[in-house]
Amino acid sequence: MSVPFESIRQPLDPGHALPIYRQLYERFKDAITRGALRPGERVPPVRGLAGELGVARGTVELAYQLLVSEGYLLPRGPAGTVVSPQLSGRTQAPPLVEIDPATVERSVPGVIAHGPTIRPFQLGLPGLDAFPRALWSRLCARRLRQQSAPMLAYPEPCGYGPLREAVAGYLGISRGIVCDPAQVFICAGYQGALDLISRTLLEPGQRFWHEDPGYPRGRELLRRAGGVPVPVAVDGDGLRVEDGIALAPDASFALVTPSQQSPTGVALGLPRRLALLDWAASSGAWIVEDDYDSEYRYAGFPLPALKSLDRAGRVLYTGTFSKVLFPALRLGYLVVPAELVEAFVRSQQVFPSGCAELLQATLCDFMQEGHFARHLKRTRSLYAQRRQWLREALEDRLGGHLRIAPTPGGLHLIGAVEGDDLAIAHRAHADGMGLQALNAWCVENRREPALMLSFTNVVDQQTAARWAERVAGAMER
Numbered sequence: 420m421s422v423p424f425e426s427i428r429q430p431l432d433p434g435h436a437l438p439i440y441r442q443l444y445e446r447f448k449d450a451i452t453r454g455a456l457r458p459g460e461r462v463p464p465v466r467g468l469a470g471e472l473g474v475a476r477g478t479v480e481l482a483y484q485l486l487v488s489e490g491y492l493l494p495r496g497p498a499g500t501v502v503s504p505q506l507s508g509r510t511q512a513p514p515l516v517e518i519d520p521a522t523v524e525r526s527v528p529g530v531i532a533h534g535p536t537i538r539p540f541q542l543g544l545p546g547l548d549a550f551p552r553a554l555w556s557r558l559c560a561r562r563l564r565q566q567s568a569p570m571l572a573y574p575e576p577c578g579y580g581p582l583r584e585a586v587a588g589y590l591g592i593s594r595g596i597v598c599d600p601a602q603v604f605i606c607a608g609y610q611g612a613l614d615l616i617s618r619t620l621l622e623p624g625q626r627f628w629h630e631d632p633g634y635p636r637g638r639e640l641l642r643r644a645g646g647v648p649v650p651v652a653v654d655g656d657g658l659r660v661e662d663g664i665a666l667a668p669d670a671s672f673a674l675v676t677p678s679q680q681s682p683t684g685v686a687l688g689l690p691r692r693l694a695l696l697d698w699a700a701s702s703g704a705w706i707v708e709d710d711y712d713s714e715y716r717y718a719g720f721p722l723p724a725l726k727s728l729d730r731a732g733r734v735l736y737t738g739t740f741s742k743v744l745f746p747a748l749r750l751g752y753l754v755v756p757a758e759l760v761e762a763f764v765r766s767q768q769v770f771p772s773g774c775a776e777l778l779q780a781t782l783c784d785f786m787q788e789g790h791f792a793r794h795l796k797r798t799r800s801l802y803a804q805r806r807q808w809l810r811e812a813l814e815d816r817l818g819g820h821l822r823i824a825p826t827p828g829g830l831h832l833i834g835a836v837e838g839d840d841l842a843i844a845h846r847a848h849a850d851g852m853g854l855q856a857l858n859a860w861c862v863e864n865r866r867e868p869a870l871m872l873s874f875t876n877v878v879d880q881q882t883a884a885r886w887a888e889r890v891a892g893a894m895e896r
């Protein structure tokens with residue numbers, strides 16, 4: 420018998436967490452995927468191998484059956500069982516490559532690889548220490564205990580009914596959006612909402628306006644779904660709607676962040692809001708309103724959503740729990756005009772959101788029992804404090820070398836710098852920081868160099884000072 424079988428003949432471990440047949444199965448699978456057992460090679464007969472390993476024949480048979488059912492082995496009757504010849508050329512696993520976050524960032528500019536770490540200034544994260552994890556796990560455990568057999572079946576494709584109602588109620592009170600729960604679709608965050616929109620409405624080759632600078636992930640998602648991006652400049656009043664009309668009057672979609680433009684933080688002015696709605700109504704385009712963090716405004720009240728002005732039913736409104744709760748939850752929502760409900764329901768039936776109902780039900784309790792409103796209130800004042808700590812620390816350490824823009828809300832500061840913001844951000848990333856360059860979010864309309872620095876995880880003044888020192892290091896090098 421050939422040498423590769425030596426590893427398979429090593430004694431099996433009865434105390435192992437995996438049953439014996441499973442250990443044997445794993446050994447074969449490993450040897451086949453490593454290429455140590457080659458396609459066409461004959462495997463030892465059941466009786467012989469069972470004898471050598473000192474296990475029952477049934478144990479080896481079970482492992483072989485599993486390998487056959489998954490296509491690793493092929494029984495050939497009296498000729499014995501062989502490694503499936505169809506695996507030819509496919510068994511060698513590719514070498515493991517260590518991925519440099521900077522490579523990911525270059526491939527989709529402005530998008531840094533996510534992961535379970537919090538890097539200094541990391542954009543897009545809420546204050547993760549502030550989330551009431553103990554309360555959340557209690558609510559989740561309660562839901563788990565209540566789970567009856569029918570609740571183990573497939574979840575409702577458009578989202579958990581009571582959560583859709585809770586979201587409709589919340590939007591009515593806080594965002595001025597009057598909608599029926601049937602118009603609310605629960606999605607895996609903004610990404611999930613865009614995915615659903617593109618599967619339902621987008622036809623390949625259709626053009627879409629996007630803000631420039633703007634959220635790279637949204638643009639990239641629609642582009643990969645077949646849309647053709649049209650970058651439209653942003654100024655102090657938000658998206659330059661008149662430029663969009665001049666550039667691509669026939670575009671089918673406009674992606675906008677009207678409450679707090681991402682990333683500059685400016686609000687879309689009222690005349691522009693009305694011009695955008697008029698254009699969409701007359702051209703038949705759809706406006707995708709990305710209302711990702713409008714809850715966080717530190718002076719005055721959050722601005723009403725664009726959707727609240729939408730008389731012609733052209734706005735697809737999206738919100739996410741990634742900023743107000745935590746992004747690993749992967750829950751958000753999409754509100755569609757009444758006339759599109761049927762088309763979206765059909766789409767969701769084919770491509771359900773994949774959001775776990777247990778988490779949706781937990782979130783529903785969190786909202787209905789008043790924890791959501793309390794968490795928002797608490798994090799609003801917490802972030803106002805953290806923002807101030809960071810602003811002061813940066814001003815103390817860097818003075819006029821980092822001029823912070825007076826944005827009224829959001830989860831990051833923008834500081835104008837001298838020199839090349841992309842190069843500074845590159846050095847900062849190499850040093851483990853998660854800040855970003857404003858120009859990494861620009862496509863055609865380059866801006867004065869600036870850095871975007873999140874303050875949500877600045878837990879105290881000492882942290883603010885330490886982080887300011889680190890960004891100074893990246894700027895001075």
Ligand SMILES: Cc1ncc(COP(=O)(O)O)c(C=O)c1O
Binds near residue numbers: 542738739740741
């Ligand atoms: C502009 C913008 N929209 C939406 C999102 C949220 O995306 P998701 O709900 O997929 O986490 C983000 C997250 O960083 C964002 O920056």
